[in-house]
Amino acid sequence: MNKMNLKNYWISKFIIVLSIFFFNSANADIKLKSSQQVSNFLNQIKNIASEKNQLKKAKMSNQLLKLIDLEFMSKVTVGKQWKTVTNKEKNIFKTNLFNKFIQFIDLHLEDFKEINFKEKSIKLRGQKLVYVNGSIDTKKIKNLDITWKLSSKENKILDVEIEKISLIKTQRLEMKELLKKNKNNFSQFIKIYFKN
Amino acid sequence: MFNRILNNKNIFKLFLAQLMLLLLSSCAQNLANKEINDPLESMNRSVFKFNQGLDKYVFKPINTEYEKLPENVKKGVSNHVKWASTPVTIANSAIQLEAENFSTSSIKFLLNSLTLGFYDLDPETKYKTRDFGSSLAKYKVSSGPYIVLPILGPRSLRHFSGNIVDQSVSNGPKNHSYNSTTLPMSILSNRNTYSNVIEDIYNAQDPYLKAKILYTENRFNSISSNKLLEQEKQNEQDEFEKLLD
Numbered sequence: 001m002n003k004m005n006l007k008n009y010w011i012s013k014f015i016i017v018l019s020i021f022f023f024n025s026a027n028a029d030i031k032l033k034s035s036q037q038v039s040n041f042l043n044q045i046k047n048i049a050s051e052k053n054q055l056k057k058a059k060m061s062n063q064l065l066k067l068i069d070l071e072f073m074s075k076v077t078v079g080k081q082w083k084t085v086t087n088k089e090k091n092i093f094k095t096n097l098f099n100k101f102i103q104f105i106d107l108h109l110e111d112f113k114e115i116n117f118k119e120k121s122i123k124l125r126g127q128k129l130v131y132v133n134g135s136i137d138t139k140k141i142k143n144l145d146i147t148w149k150l151s152s153k154e155n156k157i158l159d160v161e162i163e164k165i166s167l168i169k170t171q172r173l174e175m176k177e178l179l180k181k182n183k184n185n186f187s188q189f190i191k192i193y194f195k196n
Numbered sequence: 197m198f199n200r201i202l203n204n205k206n207i208f209k210l211f212l213a214q215l216m217l218l219l220l221s222s223c224a225q226n227l228a229n230k231e232i233n234d235p236l237e238s239m240n241r242s243v244f245k246f247n248q249g250l251d252k253y254v255f256k257p258i259n260t261e262y263e264k265l266p267e268n269v270k271k272g273v274s275n276h277v278k279w280a281s282t283p284v285t286i287a288n289s290a291i292q293l294e295a296e297n298f299s300t301s302s303i304k305f306l307l308n309s310l311t312l313g314f315y316d317l318d319p320e321t322k323y324k325t326r327d328f329g330s331s332l333a334k335y336k337v338s339s340g341p342y343i344v345l346p347i348l349g350p351r352s353l354r355h356f357s358g359n360i361v362d363q364s365v366s367n368g369p370k371n372h373s374y375n376s377t378t379l380p381m382s383i384l385s386n387r388n389t390y391s392n393v394i395e396d397i398y399n400a401q402d403p404y405l406k407a408k409i410l411y412t413e414n415r416f417n418s419i420s421s422n423k424l425l426e427q428e429k430q431n432e433q434d435e436f437e438k439l440l441d
Contacts, residue, residue, distance in 0.1 A: 075439050107399065108392060126433050128440045140392065151440055158436065164417040164425075165410065166432075173409045178401065193401050 031122040034130040034150045041067045041148075041157060042117050048105060049112035061102050069156040070094050076159075077171045081179065085186050096194040111138040117146070128152055233341055234408070240344040244404045247349060251387075251394070259387045270388060272314040277382045279305065279313020281325075284362045288326035292334045297323050328365075329358025330419040342408060347383075350411040 044064055051057045074094050075082050085093070105112055119134040132148040147161040159168045175193070182189040234240065262270070282305040289298035300323040307317050332354050333339070340353030351359070387394070393410065400406035417425065 072439060076436075104396075107395065111392065125429075126437055128437050129433060141389065149436070153440075163414075165413050169432075170406075170409050170413055173413075174400070174402070174405060177405055177409075195401070 027124060030124065030130055030152045030155075033155050034132050034148075034152075035119060035122060037067060037150060037155050037157065038117065038119075038132050038148045042115060045105060045112050046115060049109045061105075064101075065098065067157055069151060069154065069158050070098055072151070072156075072158050073097065073168055076168045077175050078179075079172060079176060081184065081186060089186055089190065092190055096190065100194065111140060114139045124152065129158075235341050236343060240342065241404050243344040243346055244407065246346060247344065248398070248403070250347065255383070255387050258384065259391060262384055262388055263391075270385070273381050274385045274389065275308075275316050276313040277378060277385045279308050280378045281362075281382075282313075284328070284365055285323065285326045287365055288328055288331045288362075289323075291328075291331045292326060294324075294326070297326065325418065327355075327358050328361040329355040332358055333419045334421075342412075350407055352415065355415065 041064070044060065044067065048057055048060045048064075051060060071094065074090065074097055077097070078085070078093070082090070114137075116137045117134055118136075119132060121133045123131045123133070125131055128151055130150045130152045132150065134146055136144050136146050138144070145163050148157060149159040149161065150157055159166055161167070175189075178193055179186070179189050182192060282301055285301045286298060286305065289295075289301060300321060304318060304321055304323065308315070311317065329352070337354055339355070342350065342352055343356060344350050345356065348359075397403050397406045397410065420428075
């Protein structure tokens with residue numbers, strides 16, 4: 001009987017150790033993938049910034065779509081109203097949001113050419129998120145704190161926080177006010193917001 | 197007698213700050229509420245436009261020339277500006293009972309005094325910038341209305357009244373050297389540091405709104421306690437997880 005208990009005891013211990021090992025290796029894998037995703041994203045931006053051929057640039061920009069979760073970003077920035085918007089409007093919004101992002105890269109081309117990211121830590125937050133923390137150096141600014149927020153499942157970039165300021169959060173606050181001004185008329189809002 | 201009191205700039209500044217504090221304390225507001233009310237929007241928009249024009253014709257051209265200076269010189273100016281404002285952080289860390297920030301900022305200030313702050317002898321050591329506005333926030337004084345000041349830009353009334361008190365700390369009773377040398381340096385250095393952000397603001401659909409949002413977010417992050425910031429992160433995590441379902 002004692003022998004049996006001893007055997008069960010060791011088996012249960014073995015299972016616990018094994019599950020901890022698998023859990024940790026799964027987490028390590030998620031962290032590694034997230035780190036690689038951030039590097040890929042920055043390399044792609046550097047390439048876009050250095051490319052002079054407009055056609056190649058456009059192709060490269062489209063590659064960025066694979067690295068970011070545009071649907072999620074749109075949902076967060078528009079807020080509750082996203083549910084009431086038609087699919088056509090959703091697509092127009094997503095396309096314009098992405099174009100705005102590309103315009104932002106164009107505006108800071110010189111900075112993005114020399115962007116350097118130093119990874120400091122990677123943390124799993126809850127069940128579905130991974131935060132990659134570090135700092136970036138650009139031509140003008142050094143040692144800027146940055147946090148990349150990714151989904152652990154699809155490994156796509158959801159948000160970027162620069163000096164603790166979340167890009168999609170500020171975007172959402174801006175859109176909320178502008179939507180209010182346009183009496184929550186989404187199609188009118190799209191026309192005005194993306195008119196440049 | 198009354199004229200003499202009014203003629204004394206520092207006493208007048210403190211009186212003004214006290215008056216503003218009275219105004220602020222009359223309307224209690226939760227610190228966690230990030231939304232700054234903007235009852236003076238039309239006036240603020242006019243001042244914002246004035247600042248935008250001033251920036252376009254004065255500060256931007258100066259910054260273009262400043263940009264050409266060697267990186268070390270710009271870094272030196274930026275270091276000096278930060279060093280010169282450290283006494284404000286030291287005093288307010290004491291008011292906010294933040295012992296670690298108080299000691300770190302004091303030691304760093306003394307150490308960098310050897311170079312008048314132009315060279316940071318200990319770049320690894322960081323401390324949080326504290327001002328009287330953040331001290332008022334800590335003791336639950338409301339942020340008050342959002343205001344846009346000529347040249348200085350966006351502030352909450354609490355932040356602005358804190359600035360007046362901080363200025364008195366930096367200046368001392370009869371020392372006007374801070375304003376005449378450090379203030380222009382501070383304007384130059386800050387314009388240069390934030391040139392990308394300023395560009396983004398001007399490119400926004402509504403630059404006034406963008407500036408207001410960025411100011412509010414930045415100010416909230418710089419004056420909030422770690423506990424409050426962690427709570428914010430937790431709320432955001434919950435929201436993100438729901439949306440990822």
